[in-house]
Amino acid sequence: MSEKPAITPGGYCANTTPVPGTTEQVNGHALGGKFFKMHGRRYADCPCSRRPSLTDRGKLRRHKPPEE
Ligand SMILES: [Zn+2]
Structure with a gap:
């Protein structure tokens, strides 16, 4: 398991860099x-x-990480 990215004060995921090799076009x-x-x-x-x-x-769009 990789490290979880930081979370902004607004509750959003602070990471905007996609995991390499996971990009997929619909x-x-x-x-x-x-x-x-x-x-x-x-x-x-x-x-x-x-x-x-x-x-x-x-870049990844703003999103909220899953709740623990
Ligand atoms: Zn995220």
Whole structure:
């Protein structure tokens, strides 16, 4: 288990760097229907065990870590 990232005073995860090798792009065309609008969105794992989407710059979007 890797170390958990820090948490901001607002309760959000302070980490914005995706875990290397975990980035994955959603293929909405393959899923079809309601998944179509998610097409092209990228997700990656965070060390806090969440899996937020990525910004255009390849950083993790603001997310809250799971409750203990
Ligand atoms: Zn996190």
